[in-house]
Structures are given as structure tokens and as C-alpha cells.
Amino acid sequence: MTTTPLSERLKIVFFGLRNSGKSSLLNHLFEKEIAIVSETPGTTTDTVTRTMELGKLGPVAIIDTAGIDDTGDLGELRVQKTTSTIETADVLVLVSKASLPPANLEKEILKNMLSKNKKIVFALTFADQESHPSKLEWAKKFSFALIDNIHKTGILDLKKALIDLADQMDVEITPVEGLVRENDLVVLVTPIDLAAPKGRLILPQVETIRDLLDKDCGVLVVKERELKYFYDSLKIKPKLVVTDSQAFHKVAADIPEDQMLTSFSILFARKKGDLSFFLEGVQALKNVPEGSKILILEACSHHRQADDLGSVKIPRLFQQLIPQKVSFDFARELPPREKLREYFLAINCAGCMVTRAQMLSRLKILKENGVAATNYGLFLAWANGLLPRAIAPF
Numbered sequence: 001m002t003t004t005p006l007s008e009r010l011k012i013v014f015f016g017l018r019n020s021g022k023s024s025l026l027n028h029l030f031e032k033e034i035a036i037v038s039e040t041p042g043t044t045t046d047t048v049t050r051t052m053e054l055g056k057l058g059p060v061a062i063i064d065t066a067g068i069d070d071t072g073d074l075g076e077l078r079v080q081k082t083t084s085t086i087e088t089a090d091v092l093v094l095v096s097k098a099s100l101p102p103a104n105l106e107k108e109i110l111k112n113m114l115s116k117n118k119k120i121v122f123a124l125t126f127a128d129q130e131s132h133p134s135k136l137e138w139a140k141k142f143s144f145a146l147i148d149n150i151h152k153t154g155i156l157d158l159k160k161a162l163i164d165l166a167d168q169m170d171v172e173i174t175p176v177e178g179l180v181r182e183n184d185l186v187v188l189v190t191p192i193d194l195a196a197p198k199g200r201l202i203l204p205q206v207e208t209i210r211d212l213l214d215k216d217c218g219v220l221v222v223k224e225r226e227l228k229y230f231y232d233s234l235k236i237k238p239k240l241v242v243t244d245s246q247a248f249h250k251v252a253a254d255i256p257e258d259q260m261l262t263s264f265s266i267l268f269a270r271k272k273g274d275l276s277f278f279l280e281g282v283q284a285l286k287n288v289p290e291g292s293k294i295l296i297l298e299a300c301s302h303h304r305q306a307d308d309l310g311s312v313k314i315p316r317l318f319q320q321l322i323p324q325k326v327s328f329d330f331a332r333e334l335p336p337r338e339k340l341r342e343y344f345l346a347i348n349c350a351g352c353m354v355t356r357a358q359m360l361s362r363l364k365i366l367k368e369n370g371v372a373a374t375n376y377g378l379f380l381a382w383a384n385g386l387l388p389r390a391i392a393p394f
């Protein structure tokens with residue numbers, strides 16, 4: 001892994017009417033012919049993503065989309081895809097011709113996105129033509145840049161408007177942010193079992209190692225079987241032990257009781273999601289009504305193993321520990337709202353492949369529909385009787 005994964009990059013989405021100059025803007029920004037540009041409306045049919053470093057915003061992903069006013073059967077599908085890309089954006093750039101008055105569709109989508117607290121910047125293209133006063137008046141309520149994609153002017157203003165947002169952003173913290181200091185030793189327990197990918201470590205483990213190195217800490221990476229041997233040989237007491245949630249029980253038994261312990265999945269529950277909301281979800285386990293429906297929610301299409309955590313182990317443990325009969329469904333996307341309300345609890349994966357904004361937008365919808373939520377790591381800590389210990393570091 002030599003580049004920042006997409007899930008760690010702020011998502012900046014260009015959206016707007018067909019032919020507003022979205023793809024031209026992408027090419028202008030990157031100074032390269034990346035996306036196809038033409039005067040035929042509906043040229044872009046699928047999202048195009050490119051990455052860059054953008055000042056204080058750090059690593060970002062810039063995404064060009066199909067027009068929000070696309071028509072016909074395929075056009076409708078493209079609008080759906082654009083809408084879901086817009087929903088998961090951290091920052092939205094409304095690309096709109098300066099020369100035309102605001103369109104109703106633009107106003108409607110903008111209003112909807114503002115109600116969801118999305119950060120918005122206007123890119124007013126076609127600045128080489130006379131600007132329409134009502135468009136300028138509208139844009140002045142936001143940050144905006146006047147852009148001429150033909151003569152290549154205005155891109156610095158757009159970059160500045162985007163970078164200025166950094167101070168207002170809910171920036172995703174790093175895995176061990178605030179938990180360690182320079183020269184601390186941290187032990188990471190990473191089982192290498194059938195579920196482990198061949199020849200490499202999984203993203204939460206890699207990111208945690210990198211974060212600890214960035215923070216000038218020492219890192220000892222061991223499998224659960226060797227933990228006791230190495231732990232007992234240490235001359236320095238580790239500040240923290242972070243384990244794969246599935247090895248919680250064995251790890252807790254092999255280290256002293258006063259050793260601070262948590263799991264990768266709990267680090268990621270805090271980094272990607274809302275730890276307090278997830279903890280309320282664990283409380284809900286005390287009172288599970290008979291016949292409840294439980295939703296196991298993953299965030300990517302990772303390959304499932306025979307004894308898969310989400311689809312096999314968690315339901316099995318749940319039924320061993322909770323006497324009430326319940327049923328389980330598995331999903332990678334949130335079901336439609338009417339169906340969602342049928343669920344008592346959603347148990348989320350660590351969300352390592354998605355951005356914090358994506359996970360928070362999912363949690364917001366669960367909350368609005370009265371569904372309690374927790375995550376794999378917190379559920380497993382609770383199931384092993386280790387919850388207070390596993391959340392003590394926070």
C-alpha cells in the first residue's frame with residue numbers, strides 16, 4: 001500500500017446540470033484530460049474519481065458525476081447513482097453556468113443537502129460569458145469561485161474556497177488519536193487465520209501500525225498464540241494492547257488485568273462512527289423483545305469465509321447469550337426506510353473501507369428510523385464480558 005486509501009480521503013463531489021462544465025472543471029483542476037468533455041449533454045455516464053493533496057484538507061478524492069437532470073431509462077439510473085454519490089460526499093461543489101439563472105432542480109438539491117449539513121462550494125463556470133445577476137446573488141450566500149474552463153482561470157479561487165472549509169470540517173481522527181504518547185509501546189494482536197487475506201494485513205491493522213509510527217511509538221505485532229510469551233518478556237509495560245475482536249477472550253486471559261486493552265474494531269467505531277450511539281446500542285441488548293429482527297450491516301463486499309464473523313459467529317453468539325428468539329438479516333446497503341423500521345438493532349462492521357461521512361450518514365438514517373446500532377467490536381467485547389475494560393481507554 002503506497003497511497004492513502006479512498007476511505008481515508010475527504011470526498012469532494014462535483015455535481016450539477018448536464019453540460020455545466022463538471023468534467024471540464026475536473027480536467028482544469030488536474031491540468032490533464034482525464035474526463036471526456038463534449039457539447040453533447042449527458043457525456044459523463046459514470047462517476048470518475050481522481051485523488052490529490054489539497055492543503056489543510058490533506059488527501060482528497062475528487063469525483064465527477066453524471067448530470068442531475070439526465071433523462072430516459074438509463075438517465076434515471078445515472079441520476080440515482082449521482083444522488084447516492086452526493087449523499088456520501090464530505091464536500092459538494094455545485095458546478096453551474098454563471099451565465100444562467102438558478103434552475104429549480106439545482107435549488108431543490110441544494111436545499112436538501114443543506115438540511116443534511118453538507119458543506120457546499122459553488123463553481124460558477126462559463127465566466128468567459130456575461131454572468132447572470134441572480135446566479136451571482138445566489139452564489140454569494142455561499143463560498144464561490146468564478147471559473148473559465150476554456151481560458152483556464154479561477155481554479156486557485158476554487159482551491160482556496162475548498163481549503164477554507166478545513167476549519168469547519170468534522171475531520172476523521174486517526175486510529176489511536178489521543179490514546180498514546182511518543183515512546184509508548186503498543187502491542188497489536190493480529191490472528192492469522194483462514195479469514196486473514198493472503199500475504200498481507202487488513203486495513204485497520206496497517207493503518208494502526210502507521211499511526212503509531214507517526215506518533216513515535218514502538219509497535220509489537222504478534223499473533224494471539226505468541227502473545228503471552230512475548231508479553232511476559234517485555235521490559236516496558238505497554239501503554240495499550242489492541243486485539244482483533246475475535247481474540248478478545250484469549251488475549252484478556254493472557255495479559256494482566258490492569259493492562260489497558262481494546263480492539264481494532266472499537267478504535268474504528270470511534271474513528272468512523274459514533275462511539276456513544278454504539279454504546280447505547282449495546283445497552284439495548286439487555287431488553288431484546290421476543291421475535292426482534294436484527295440487521296447485520298457490512299460496508300463493502302469483502303469475501304465471506306465459512307465461519308464468517310458477521311453472518312455466522314455474531315448470530316451464533318447472540319443466540320447463545322440472549323434467550324429471546326430473534327431473526328437475522330444481512331445487508332451491505334441500508335434497506336428502504338419502511339423495511340428499516342422493522343429492525344430492533346443494527347450491528348455494523350468496522351467500516352474500514354468507507355469514509356466517516358458515509359458511516360455517519362448511515363447512522364443518522366438508523367437513528368431517524370428508531371433502530372438502535374452497535375458495531376462488531378463492541379458486541380464481541382460485551383459478549384466476552386469485557387466491555388467496560390475495552391472502552392476504558394476512551
Ligand SMILES: Nc1nc2c(ncn2[C@@H]2O[C@H](COP(=O)(O)OP(=O)(O)OP(=O)(O)O)[C@@H](O)[C@H]2O)c(=O)[nH]1
Pocket residue numbers: 017018019020021022023024025036037038039040041042043044045065066067125126127128147148149150
Ligand atoms: N465557454 C465555456 N465553455 C465551457 C466552459 N466549461 C465547459 N465548457 C464547454 O461546455 C461543454 C460541456 O462541458 P462538460 O465539461 O462536458 O460538461 P459536463 O457538466 O461534464 O457535462 P455532462 O457530462 O454532459 O453532464 C463543452 O463543450 C465544454 O467545452 C467554460 O468555462 N466556458
Ligand code: SF4
Pocket residue numbers: 298299300301302349350351352353354
Ligand atoms: S465489511 Fe466492513 S469491516 Fe469488513 S472489510 Fe468491509 S468495510 Fe471493512
Ligand SMILES: [Mg+2]
Pocket residue numbers: 022023024035036037043044065
Ligand atoms: Mg461530464
